[in-house]
Amino acid sequence: MCTYSTDLLYQLALTQVPHIGPVQARLLLEQFDTAEAVFRARRGDLERIEGIGTVRAASIKSFDRFAEQEAEIRFLEQRRITPLFLRDPSYPRRLLHCYDPPTLLFYRGTADLNAARVLAFIGTRNNTAYGKELVQQLMTELKSYAPLVISGLAYGIDALAHRQALQQQLPTVGVLAHGLDRLYPAAHSHLAREMLNGDGGLLTEFRSGTEPDRHHFPTRNRVVAGLCDAVVVVETGCKGGSMITAHLAHGYHRDVFALPGRTTDRASEGCLALIQRQQATLVTSGGDIARQLGWDEPPVKQRPQRTLFPELSPDEKVVADVLQEVAVLHIDELHHRCSLPHSRVAAALLSLELQGLVECLPGKCYRWT
Numbered sequence: 001m002c003t004y005s006t007d008l009l010y011q012l013a014l015t016q017v018p019h020i021g022p023v024q025a026r027l028l029l030e031q032f033d034t035a036e037a038v039f040r041a042r043r044g045d046l047e048r049i050e051g052i053g054t055v056r057a058a059s060i061k062s063f064d065r066f067a068e069q070e071a072e073i074r075f076l077e078q079r080r081i082t083p084l085f086l087r088d089p090s091y092p093r094r095l096l097h098c099y100d101p102p103t104l105l106f107y108r109g110t111a112d113l114n115a116a117r118v119l120a121f122i123g124t125r126n127n128t129a130y131g132k133e134l135v136q137q138l139m140t141e142l143k144s145y146a147p148l149v150i151s152g153l154a155y156g157i158d159a160l161a162h163r164q165a166l167q168q169q170l171p172t173v174g175v176l177a178h179g180l181d182r183l184y185p186a187a188h189s190h191l192a193r194e195m196l197n198g199d200g201g202l203l204t205e206f207r208s209g210t211e212p213d214r215h216h217f218p219t220r221n222r223v224v225a226g227l228c229d230a231v232v233v234v235e236t237g238c239k240g241g242s243m244i245t246a247h248l249a250h251g252y253h254r255d256v257f258a259l260p261g262r263t264t265d266r267a268s269e270g271c272l273a274l275i276q277r278q279q280a281t282l283v284t285s286g287g288d289i290a291r292q293l294g295w296d297e298p299p300v301k302q303r304p305q306r307t308l309f310p311e312l313s314p315d316e317k318v319v320a321d322v323l324q325e326v327a328v329l330h331i332d333e334l335h336h337r338c339s340l341p342h343s344r345v346a347a348a349l350l351s352l353e354l355q356g357l358v359e360c361l362p363g364k365c366y367r368w369t
Contacts, residue, residue, distance in 0.1 A: 010035035012069040102205035109201015111171035115148040123157025123234040131235035139164035141286025176204040177220035184212040230255035236270035256280040323368040
């Protein structure tokens with residue numbers, strides 16, 4: 001039997017409050033330590049939070065569907081599903097670099113969602129023989145780098161990526177557009193079981209009872225785009241879910257790689273368009289991908305400890321400690337981990353940048369140099 005935190009009831013409830021989406025939930029959690037604290041906050045305090053206001057505050061204070069959340073907890077216990085809340089240490093940290101990370105994820109599996117190397121493979125549901133060969137080639141060439149392979153468990157390139165990862169004994173996770181009480185498409189039920197048995201997993205932000213409705217797939221695609229280091233587009237037309245995922249990944253400052261094809265092949269139109277618009281880098285092999293991501297480079301020397309910088313102020317030392325623990329961190333997550341007011345974090349960051357100790361990256365992210 002799984003053991004869940006006492007706050008899970010409120011975490012589930014937070015995802016069900018009308019007018020409160022992932023962006024608003026993150027704003028609330030920046031002000032309050034827990035989901036429970038959000039619901040116990042005074043209405044006036046909620047209203048004063050920028051981005052919340054009177055309507056959303058009223059929705060929180062009038063929420064009364066806690067019995068539904070208790071039923072969902074029973075479902076999670078019965079299916080041995082792991083809930084991953086935005087503030088949990090095991091929450092996929094790459095998603096924290098996105099402005100709209102899911103407030104709560106549901107996970108079945110053993111693959112490490114915070115693996116050192118994560119690649120997403122996406123593409124058309126109607127792949128060609130050429131596309132199949134490309135997936136086989138890439139997965140064979142990438143085996144020695146041991147990446148976690150993620151995709152959407154759909155027909156075509158998605159399923160090929162999962163199957164080839166299994167064949168190469170690589171962990172692979174399917175990101176779903178529905179609850180974990182069902183599987184779509186049903187034809188991939190056996191593949192899903194193989195993934196679960198092969199140190200892989202199934203991940204979704206949708207609770208039980210959620211159907212694979214059309215509008216859920218773009219929502220799912222943003223998780224695929226944010227969960228990885230890079231997205232590999234194998235074959236795709238100019239429209240559809242793969243192009244949406246590629247654009248999302250580009251907006252999240254992820255690397256996007258596209259495999260070229262003949263200009264007359266409809267299955268390659270999207271890949272060629274991404275390359276032409278400079279939204280994707282042309283690659284032809286697993287080696288190209290590894291080089292672009294720096295996987296062939298020697299390990300970075302251990303960074304100096306902050307004890308070598310006794311001149312740092314107390315606030316600068318707090319920020320330095322946090323940044324030395326992770327490769328890259330978004331300003332919002334940095335503020336949360338430092339437990340300092342925004343103004344003090346900003347002042348400390350500016351001072352550290354002027355000293356050449358911190359680098360500001362696109363998307364309001366920072367890293368220790």
